Amino acid sequence: MAQWYLFLPQVRLGVDELTLRACTAEASGFDGVALLDHLRTPMAPASPVWEAMTLATWIAAKTQRLQIGHLVLCDAFRHSSVLAKQAVTLAEVSGGRFDLGLGSGSMPDELADFGFGTATGRERVAALQRTLEDLSRYWADQVPAPREPIPLLLGGRGPRMLELVRRHADWWNLPATHLDDLPRLMPQIGDARASVQQMVGFIGAGADAEAVIGKSRRRYAQLGSGLICARADELIDHFGRLGSQGVQRFYVWFSDPSPETIAEFAETVIARS
Template sequence: MDYGHALEFGAFITPTSAAPEAPVLLSQVAEASGLDLVTFQDHPYQPAFLDTWTLMSFVAARTETIRIAPNVLNVPLRPPAVVARAAASVDLLSAGRFDLALGAGGFWDAIEAMGGTRLTPGQAVTALEEAIDVIRELWRTDERRGVFTEGRYHRVHGAKRGPRPAHDIPIHIGAYKPRMLSLTGRKGDGWLPSLGYMKPGDLARGNAAIDEAAASAGRDPRELLRLLNIGQLAAEPREFAERLARLALEDGIGTFILAADDPNLLQRFGEEIAPAVREAAAAERERRGVASAPVRSSAALAARRDGLAYEDAPAGLRAIERGDFAYGDVRATYMRGGRPSIRST
């Protein structure tokens, strides 16, 4: 399965507290090497690691182009209303360079020791779904009414909306089991597993479960990005690139995130392997006739009015519809308000 996503490449860097400047310098190496994304694991109970939010903010200030994300954020110890404001703040300060990835939690002894509430696996999935709802609602500043949710584990009563992020922050989900895969398909923007935790066939099975859940929710499965944490899969760059190209073309992976704290390996990944994978995938996609165009979100499609020829907009015109992130900015002018079905910029 190839979803036609543009291929991106990132780094998964250890946020060590013993050498606090190391992850910052490695992030700068990743940026200089042309990587698209730098990510950090989030274990707030682990004193050997820097606090992930603090590190991401610091890295954002020390870089200029690379995107930054947790891999993945520990939701049981991160109140979602605070996460929403923190994520929007980093996104604004970095000019739209923040992505969000969430996890349901797993090290419950350590979570409980830090004051978190121990949950069963099923409860943790429910709590994560509630957290996603809270975060997304707080980002919706086109609505004036405060946010009210009545979740079992996360609830807000009249919280003010905002700040609005600089861009439409995607929410990726670290998922392996059926309920988490279903949640990813229904409410996530991307799937972020680690190859080292998977058995042969797990990627195909996971994609199928996500696609089924997305379709049941009225979504196009191509809306969801497929990301993958990987180690060094081969010592020889050509073989490494060939293996990644196969994962892109056969398992739909669009973003490869290399777990490495070696600056030379990160440089080689960005400067040699990534271009080779893009070239090989592009050639095969052209041969197969696979299109790599953006997909209109289900929210925008659901807001379309019958009888309007949305697809007939002139080529090259940037059309913004109801449900698009930028719609709230363009639906009205200083002279006139309203709710147009489509606007151009």
């Protein structure tokens, strides 16, 4: 059975509003929630963004069942020894509900502007490899150690990232902008399980389809095929096709992440899939 996560970028909304959406997802039947990790909002630098690990801890305290993670934590933002300690602590306080999602950093300008250097993509992947190797060592040396293994998620499509997925990851994530690559990449991820991050313009019961589609495309046109605007039955078919290709987890990113949208999607798509 597929796992359903709400992708909840912590931008533009207040902490209380984000918490409400996470709690709505839990009450409605989602399995988890995932945040992003940036020091300024991508493509909207004037919009506020909350720190990723702090907010994840807050949401863990406000929920009981949801798995909590990130798509994805930026490797450069935290020394691996500190990240190891943070991950163990968040796993402990959440009762084992923390997934560690890691990436090499997708916005070089952000890294440079905030003092994290000007490493090339190849250099950032090499640094991520060192972090992954260090985490196992720190978890063995630090006290306390994790009570249970902390699930590790990695993204990326390049050969070096896929090698890290095969060697280290429990989960591999593919953004829906690259769904055409799924059949080619699935055989390259080893024992990792596959997830997909999908932007959804959800056309709920009684909604004006043209209005939903128009608003979604105006806000997220840059995602191209990574945005699907559809009603519940069409979405059931869409996610079902991905499931038949081996995808075991869906990170649903709503163009309108209202509590009402989250609850109706869970009732009409998740419950019937």
